[in-house]
Amino acid sequence: MAYTFNFRDVFAAKDALLDGLALTLQLTATTIVFGFIIGLGVAATAVYGPRWARRAAHAYVEVIRNTPLIVQLFIVFFGLPSIGIKLDVITVATIGLAINLAAYAAEIIRAGIESIPRSQVEAGVSLGFTRAQIFRHVVLIPALRNVYPSLMSQFILLMLATSVASQIAAPELFYAGSIIQSRTYRDFEVYTVIAIAYLVLTVCLRLLFGAVHRLAFRR
Amino acid sequence: MIRDLSWIDPVYLVFALRWTIGLTVLALLGGAPLGLLVAAIGNTKRPAMRWLAQGYVGIVQGVPLLAWLFLFFFGFPIMGVEVPAWLAASIALSVYASGFLGEIWRGAIKSIPRTQWEASGSIGMSYAEQLRHVIIPQAVRIATPPTVGFVVQLIKNTSLASVIGFVELTREGQMTAAATLAQLPVYLMVGTLYFILCYPITVYSRTLERRLRGVR
Numbered sequence: 001m002a003y004t005f006n007f008r009d010v011f012a013a014k015d016a017l018l019d020g021l022a023l024t025l026q027l028t029a030t031t032i033v034f035g036f037i038i039g040l041g042v043a044a045t046a047v048y049g050p051r052w053a054r055r056a057a058h059a060y061v062e063v064i065r066n067t068p069l070i071v072q073l074f075i076v077f078f079g080l081p082s083i084g085i086k087l088d089v090i091t092v093a094t095i096g097l098a099i100n101l102a103a104y105a106a107e108i109i110r111a112g113i114e115s116i117p118r119s120q121v122e123a124g125v126s127l128g129f130t131r132a133q134i135f136r137h138v139v140l141i142p143a144l145r146n147v148y149p150s151l152m153s154q155f156i157l158l159m160l161a162t163s164v165a166s167q168i169a170a171p172e173l174f175y176a177g178s179i180i181q182s183r184t185y186r187d188f189e190v191y192t193v194i195a196i197a198y199l200v201l202t203v204c205l206r207l208l209f210g211a212v213h214r215l216a217f218r219r
Numbered sequence: 220m221i222r223d224l225s226w227i228d229p230v231y232l233v234f235a236l237r238w239t240i241g242l243t244v245l246a247l248l249g250g251a252p253l254g255l256l257v258a259a260i261g262n263t264k265r266p267a268m269r270w271l272a273q274g275y276v277g278i279v280q281g282v283p284l285l286a287w288l289f290l291f292f293f294g295f296p297i298m299g300v301e302v303p304a305w306l307a308a309s310i311a312l313s314v315y316a317s318g319f320l321g322e323i324w325r326g327a328i329k330s331i332p333r334t335q336w337e338a339s340g341s342i343g344m345s346y347a348e349q350l351r352h353v354i355i356p357q358a359v360r361i362a363t364p365p366t367v368g369f370v371v372q373l374i375k376n377t378s379l380a381s382v383i384g385f386v387e388l389t390r391e392g393q394m395t396a397a398a399t400l401a402q403l404p405v406y407l408m409v410g411t412l413y414f415i416l417c418y419p420i421t422v423y424s425r426t427l428e429r430r431l432r433g434v435r
Binding site for chain 2: 003062063065066067068069070071072074075078079082160161163164166167174187188191192194195198199202203
């Protein structure tokens with residue numbers, strides 16, 4: 001059977017695609033910021049917190065890492081209104097994605113913190129550093145340097161995972177694709193364009209993170 | 220027609236788990252041989268072959284799984300082949316698994332010291348024989364913990380097959396939620412079932428990893 005490809009209908013909707021792309025970038029950026037901050041807090045709690053808080057941090061990480069993102073998004077999407085919190089879908093998606101990313105980031109950062117030898121901390125103490133100074137200069141920054149590649153891979157996976165937010169109707173790139181598909185019936189062409197767009201985004205993020213790495217950890 | 224959530228609904232959800240597990244098994248059956256091929260090609264001496272393997276991994280990992288699912292679901296019909304949702308989902312998840320397993324296994328093979336290659340080469344083994352008799356038996360130990368860890372990823376990601384209408388646990392949950400409007404309890408149940416399935420495997424993967432580190 002001969003099939004005629006028709007990409008014209010897809011590109012005719014480029015405004016919708018660009019709007020979707022903008023939201024994908026926005027979701028990725030805000031989720032990375034919030035997910036990293038929460039993840040850092042959870043990791044610090046898991047290492048330094050009192051016993052009950054360590055347990056809670058571990059439980060959070062395990063629950064999130066052993067359940068699918070799409071189910072987590074559904075739970076946030078339907079759960080927030082049921083406790084009386086009504087937010088727009090983009091905020092809901094950001095919350096859901098940040099809760100998800102934070103667990104993975106926490107696990108990576110925790111591994112980084114635990115990779116710092118105790119002797120380093122003792123050296124910091126003997127130099128008269130305060131606890132905050134030790135955490136910042138002796139533990140955290142070297143720890144982040146050690147786990148930077150894993151953390152960046154996780155951020156790229158997160159960027160790809162923002163596509164799942166289409167399932168709660170957040171109008172990001174993938175959702176834009178499904179709208180164009182329902183209008184033009186050019187399913188294969190639409191998803192080819194979408195897939196290539198994500199691939200280009202992945203390559204761009206990789207280059208960006210590589211450049212950041214050279215700037216931030218230059219010695 | 221809206222009905223109340225009844226005692227039978229959790230039972231249906233538990234039974235839907237078998238499709239989640241079935242899809243995971245199919246994805247592994249398809250993804251493992253392909254992943255092994257990627258790992259083997261990615262460790263040859265020829266740069267062109269290595270680039271081929273890396274390019275494949277880069278493309279598979281650089282596109283969201285949702286897009287792979289739709290590409291295979293809509294791609295077969297335009298070639299004139301009608302495939303049911305379960306088959307499209309199995310193929311998409313196999314490709315996805317082959318990219319990640321290929322990369323895990325390529326790294327494990329690469330971590331085997333070069334002397335092992337040289338020794339086996341010097342007794343006249345071919346590349347395939349070296350892999351089969353010397354390299355892979357050692358690489359398996361290193362690769363097992365992350366591979367088991369990836370199985371958890373795979374189980375969770377079968378949930379995305381719901382978007383092309385394959386009725387596994389998440390899709391069953393969506394249908395129950397739509398019929399009862401009890402979305403939150405239903406999705407909490409669905410999440411719990413995934414957790415019960417995945418958590419033991421996560422713990423097992425961690426035990427393997429600890430054991431590996433202890434031995435070394």
